[in-house]
Amino acid sequence: MILICESFWFGIFQAAASEVLENMIDESFRKNRNSENTIRILGVPCGAVEVFVRFIYCNRCTEEEIEEFGIHLLALSHVYSLPQLKTRCTKGLIERLTIENVVDVLQLARLCDAPDLYLKCMKLIANRFKSVEHTEGWKFLQNNDPFLELEILKFIDEIELRRKSTRKHLQEQSLYFQLSEAMDCLQHICTEGCTSVGPYDKKPSKKIAPCSKYSTCEGLQHSIRHFASCKKRVGGGCVRCKRMWQLFKLHSCICELPDSTCKVPLCR
Numbered sequence: 001m002i003l004i005c006e007s008f009w010f011g012i013f014q015a016a017a018s019e020v021l022e023n024m025i026d027e028s029f030r031k032n033r034n035s036e037n038t039i040r041i042l043g044v045p046c047g048a049v050e051v052f053v054r055f056i057y058c059n060r061c062t063e064e065e066i067e068e069f070g071i072h073l074l075a076l077s078h079v080y081s082l083p084q085l086k087t088r089c090t091k092g093l094i095e096r097l098t099i100e101n102v103v104d105v106l107q108l109a110r111l112c113d114a115p116d117l118y119l120k121c122m123k124l125i126a127n128r129f130k131s132v133e134h135t136e137g138w139k140f141l142q143n144n145d146p147f148l149e150l151e152i153l154k155f156i157d158e159i160e161l162r163r164k165s166t167r168k169h170l171q172e173q174s175l176y177f178q179l180s181e182a183m184d185c186l187q188h189i190c191t192e193g194c195t196s197v198g199p200y201d202k203k204p205s206k207k208i209a210p211c212s213k214y215s216t217c218e219g220l221q222h223s224i225r226h227f228a229s230c231k232k233r234v235g236g237g238c239v240r241c242k243r244m245w246q247l248f249k250l251h252s253c254i255c256e257l258p259d260s261t262c263k264v265p266l267c268r
Helices: 008-017 019-031 046-058 063-079 083-095 102-111 115-127 136-144 146-191 214-229 239-254
Strands: 002-005 037-040
Touching: 046 063, 046 083, 063 083, 063 102, 083 102, 083 115, 102 115, 102 136, 102 146, 115 146, 136 146, 146 214, 146 239, 214 239
Parallel strands: none
Antiparallel strands: 002 037
16 A cells, blocks of 8 residues: 655644654655655555544544454554554454454554553453364464463463462451351350350340341350260360360450450350
8 A cells, every 4th residue: 555645734744643654754755855755554455554544634433444454453553653543443452352363363462562452362361261272363373472372371370370369368258257257146145145045144035036147146056055065075076166165265365355254154
């Protein structure tokens, strides 16, 4: 495709949009002072160049043009330093990513320094890797760009490590929440009493309604009754009693009440 610069004012207009084109136009006028100069734009379809030139004039391209020439326009916007067109193409290509084209778009994003598009491609490959492995783009990548293949595999490993770390963190949070709730229920049972277990110095009442944490409180009440009557706990042979010992010990570590006022057993 040949871009014809018919006047000096056309060159000024181009320069306002692209410094690269400004330098090319200046160089062309220095070499040839005639009223008509040409700049060759090679490597992309003529239709893509037409859209590219029209974007320089009106700063606009349609969805149909992005659909047809998005990859070529991204390359042109990078080569000729048109950030507005580059942003438009990046957004359009992200919306059109598929399993079949993601590897090709990733390679282009890497060459054209489009980090948002690059990251979206990487995430899609990581999430659908088994499907991507069967595409022609991946097979071509394995044969021609082992460094990018390694980069992708490392990214997938990092994603998996982050997921494992997140799962572990959520499990720990859940455990801390359960322990905190158990401590609250233990304090509540031994101080106020609940449906079947109450303070040692107060007679249990059958009229007490279930508390707001009754699902935890009920299980703890069963464990307390078992702990009080279990014969195995003396020899340390009962698992349920060991858990109650752990709860009592944990409570004693965090209890801030004076020894004489705390009604939780074994706190002192």
